[in-house]
Amino acid sequence: MNLDLNTVWFILVGVLFTGYAMLDGFDLGIGALHLCTKDDTERRTLINAIGPVWDGNEVWLVTGGGALFAAFPNVYATIFSGFYLAFVLLLVCLIFRAVAIEFRSKQPMRWWRQMWDIGFSVGSLVSGLLMGVALGNIAWGVPVGPDGEFAGTFLGLLTPYPLLVGITTVALFMMHGAIYGVLKTEGALHDKLRVWAMRCIIFFVICAVTLTMATLLYVPHMAERVHNNPWLFSVALANMLAIANIPREFHHKRDWLAFLSSCAAMITLMMLFGLNMYPYLVYSLPDPANSLTIYNASSSPKTLGIMLVIAGIGVPLVIAYTVCIYWIFRGKVKLDRMSY
Amino acid sequence: MDVLTLARIQFGATIAFHYLYPPLSIGLGVLLVCMEGLWLKTNNPIYHQMARFWTRVFALTFAIGVATGIVMEFEFGTNWATYSRFVGDVFGSALAAEGIFAFFLESGFLAVLLFGWDKVSRKTHFFSTCMVCLGAHFSAVWIVVANSWMQTPAGYHLVMRNGVERAEITDFWQLVFNPSMLDRLFHVLCGAWQAGAFLVVSVSAWYLLKKWYLDFARASLRVGLTAGLIASLLQLISGDYSARGVAKNQPAKLAAFEGLYQTTSNAPLTLVGYVDEKDQHVVGLQWPGMLSWLVAHNTQATVTGLEAFPPQDRPPVEASFIFFHGMVGIGFAMIAIAALGFLYFRHGSLHERRWLLWILVFSVLGPQLANQLGWFAAEVGRQPWIVYGLMRTPEGLSKVVQANVILTSLILFTLIYFLLFAVFIYLLNDKIQHGPDDADLTPTGKLALPTELTHQAKA
Numbered sequence: 001m002n003l004d005l006n007t008v009w010f011i012l013v014g015v016l017f018t019g020y021a022m023l024d025g026f027d028l029g030i031g032a033l034h035l036c037t038k039d040d041t042e043r044r045t046l047i048n049a050i051g052p053v054w055d056g057n058e059v060w061l062v063t064g065g066g067a068l069f070a071a072f073p074n075v076y077a078t079i080f081s082g083f084y085l086a087f088v089l090l091l092v093c094l095i096f097r098a099v100a101i102e103f104r105s106k107q108p109m110r111w112w113r114q115m116w117d118i119g120f121s122v123g124s125l126v127s128g129l130l131m132g133v134a135l136g137n138i139a140w141g142v143p144v145g146p147d148g149e150f151a152g153t154f155l156g157l158l159t160p161y162p163l164l165v166g167i168t169t170v171a172l173f174m175m176h177g178a179i180y181g182v183l184k185t186e187g188a189l190h191d192k193l194r195v196w197a198m199r200c201i202i203f204f205v206i207c208a209v210t211l212t213m214a215t216l217l218y219v220p221h222m223a224e225r226v227h228n229n230p231w232l233f234s235v236a237l238a239n240m241l242a243i244a245n246i247p248r249e250f251h252h253k254r255d256w257l258a259f260l261s262s263c264a265a266m267i268t269l270m271m272l273f274g275l276n277m278y279p280y281l282v283y284s285l286p287d288p289a290n291s292l293t294i295y296n297a298s299s300s301p302k303t304l305g306i307m308l309v310i311a312g313i314g315v316p317l318v319i320a321y322t323v324c325i326y327w328i329f330r331g332k333v334k335l336d337r338m339s340y
Numbered sequence: 341m342d343v344l345t346l347a348r349i350q351f352g353a354t355i356a357f358h359y360l361y362p363p364l365s366i367g368l369g370v371l372l373v374c375m376e377g378l379w380l381k382t383n384n385p386i387y388h389q390m391a392r393f394w395t396r397v398f399a400l401t402f403a404i405g406v407a408t409g410i411v412m413e414f415e416f417g418t419n420w421a422t423y424s425r426f427v428g429d430v431f432g433s434a435l436a437a438e439g440i441f442a443f444f445l446e447s448g449f450l451a452v453l454l455f456g457w458d459k460v461s462r463k464t465h466f467f468s469t470c471m472v473c474l475g476a477h478f479s480a481v482w483i484v485v486a487n488s489w490m491q492t493p494a495g496y497h498l499v500m501r502n503g504v505e506r507a508e509i510t511d512f513w514q515l516v517f518n519p520s521m522l523d524r525l526f527h528v529l530c531g532a533w534q535a536g537a538f539l540v541v542s543v544s545a546w547y548l549l550k551k552w553y554l555d556f557a558r559a560s561l562r563v564g565l566t567a568g569l570i571a572s573l574l575q576l577i578s579g580d581y582s583a584r585g586v587a588k589n590q591p592a593k594l595a596a597f598e599g600l601y602q603t604t605s606n607a608p609l610t611l612v613g614y615v616d617e618k619d620q621h622v623v624g625l626q627w628p629g630m631l632s633w634l635v636a637h638n639t640q641a642t643v644t645g646l647e648a649f650p651p652q653d654r655p656p657v658e659a660s661f662i663f664f665h666g667m668v669g670i671g672f673a674m675i676a677i678a679a680l681g682f683l684y685f686r687h688g689s690l691h692e693r694r695w696l697l698w699i700l701v702f703s704v705l706g707p708q709l710a711n712q713l714g715w716f717a718a719e720v721g722r723q724p725w726i727v728y729g730l731m732r733t734p735e736g737l738s739k740v741v742q743a744n745v746i747l748t749s750l751i752l753f754t755l756i757y758f759l760l761f762a763v764f765i766y767l768l769n770d771k772i773q774h775g776p777d778d779a780d781l782t783p784t785g786k787l788a789l790p791t792e793l794t795h796q797a798k799a
Binding site: 051052053055056058059061062063065066067069070071072073074076077078079080081082084085087088091092094095096098099101102103106107147148149150151154296299300302303306307310311314315318321322325328329336337338339 | 738756
């Protein structure tokens with residue numbers, strides 16, 4: 001692995017999507033759990049736990065998409081046109097998730113709130129599922145023609161392995177969201193979330209173990225680099241330790257550390273994904289010769305260099321004020337008249 | 341219908357709907373900065389009440405803007421994959437810059453703007469409002485950079501990669517400041533300021549008609565009418581620059597705007613009329629020499645007609661003509677409305693003139709309509725090119741997408757957008773009927789004390 005511009009952008013796009021998973025992951029997780037409580041105040045508390053930040057969190061996806069477009073336009077074009085219906089569904093889910101947060105508490109009628117509650121929850125849940133399915137297809141490999149265009153069908157994307165990745169993603173987000181909820185709430189809702197979080201952790205661990213076995217058995221190319229470079233097994237080990245540490249910290253009520261472990265689990269999972277994909281971005285099945293790599297799908301070195309300058313100026317600023325904003329909204333959620 | 345038509349309808353419909361909201365965010369953003377700034381300066385609680393009320397309206401428009409905006413970013417890839425491959429190196433960079441410099445800034449500080457009233461000091465809150473406004477303007481900058489590059493490509497060269505030709509950056513700053521970028525940015529921003537200002541004007545005029553919240557309505561009108569008048573006058577200047585820019589950079593587009601077939605000096609400007617495409621001339625009231633004057637500030641200047649371009653390189657004339665004239669007509673009407681409103685308001689007799697108040701109530705539609713027509717004119721006038729002179733629209737289409745798939749998604753988006761629009765209008769109306777909160781006349785929390793006192797209290 002030599003650190004040329006293409007590799008740097010492979011890493012940076014990965015960093016943007018990992019940032020998205022760590023941040024919007026808990027928003028989507030809270031959304032997926034939203035219908036578990038019937039109480040209106042509790043539902044409002046959940047929405048307001050993510051209220052000030054979900055919007056900024058979604059920008060990580062927008063910027064990740066933009067960076068993919070700019071750095072690897074061929075991948076952007078092939079995947080977005082190839083996964084057309086899946087992405088349209090994802091958009092619909094993200095739209096409902098977004099507007100439901102804004103609209104829900106604006107009217108007191110029961111049917112009104114019920115409608116947007118369902119939109120918020122189903123939108124969040126299916127968003128996570130579809131993102132996981134997309135990622136699962138990339139890992140498994142997708143049919144790409146010699147012209148670099150997608151050569152499969154929509155139903156062809158819904159095979160067992162991608163669906164397993166999808167379910168694991170939902171489990172991961174739900175766990176992440178539940179732990180975030182525990183951090184942001186108090187009282188009865190806090191206690192409920194604590195029970196849910198434990199269940200989500202168990203659900204996620206089962207999914208993660210199953211996914212690991214399935215990957216080793218059926219998707220050998222996704223373990224090849226770690227197989228050939230034993231020192232990279234340290235990443236897999238770190239991933240296992242991070243996952244194992246989540247229930248441990250949570251059990252001892254060190255919720256912050258449980259949340260950070262959950263973030264670490266996401267980072268190491270994405271690292272494993274990235275390490276084994278490299279240098280492929282879209283692995284082509286059945287003919288790997290048609291694969292899109294960080295070289296044959298990239299923008300020119302000049303553009304990658306310019307983009308690196310833009311990222312070098314922009315990203316530190318983004319991180320600085322994002323930290324400030326999370327700091328301003330630290331602590332437990334209190335409903336007031338500005339709340340959703 | 342074929343894939344191309346469906347893909348174009350889908351993109352046009354989703355972007356037209358999206359474009360109802362960002363101009364409001366940009367325009368209201370500026371007005372929020374003004375209102376909150378006035379509050380900091382004068383300590384008059386009415387400005388605090390205004391800022392709080394309009395922030396709630398802002399939140400509503402912002403949410404739909406975000407939700408519908410992400411669709412646009414995906415659609416370049418889903419519908420226009422071949423275009424994306426061709427321009428990714430150039431266009432993608434502008435989009436990525438928009439994400440990093442604009443969207444993060446806007447949505448991050450939005451949290452403080454909406455929910456931070458009692459959590460931070462007055463100055464920090466004002467700073468956040470300014471950052472949201474700045475972020476909204478940055479997003480306009482980068483998307484106009486990207487779109488203007490499609491109109492007047494610069495700073496690139498064409499290269500063969502893997503057997504396919506594509507555009508790559510040669511000079512980033514030439515790309516950013518491509519020939520039409522500054523004109524169009526100014527034009528778009530003026531339109532956005534008008535959209536925000538006339539929303540404020542419209543609601544305040546409604547309150548005056550109903551005799552509700554009179555103090556609030558007058559104070560809002562003062563800010564709204566001032567901003568609306570300034571923006572409308574600036575829009576006149578920017579329109580002039582834009583027209584001359586189009587004449588220079590995209591002569592076929594200008595000819596289509598005016599339905600000018602023959603290259604001629606002393607070219608007339610059509611005030612009202614329509615294009616007879618079959619006989620290739622314009623029927624209507626014309627002002628001789630005026631188009632020449634607008635293009636070159638000289639009534640004898642020669643203006644290139646459509647005859648100079650082969651038929652396959654001409655944009656649709658009738659549509660361009662109607663969109664362009666609609667936009668210009670509304671633009672002048674907005675100046676007149678803003679000026680009348682402003683004069684009578686200064687004179688102190690606006691509340692007696694109910695006819696004018698009714699016009700002001702409906703004035704909110706003007707900038708929105710003009711913004712839409714303006715974009716239609718700009719994009720239809722760019723046809724048959726997706727990237728002017730480099731790639732034709734049909735060539736940019738995704739190769740693997742089928743008509744029924746686009747049709748399904750088109751129906752889906754249409755239904756959802758109608759629902760969103762209905763809900764938006766319903767909630768907006770609800771907020772307007774509910775009016776400003778009297779509780780907002782007495783700032784609470786950290787806002788209650790001037791910042792010096794807060795510091796003393798802490799010490």
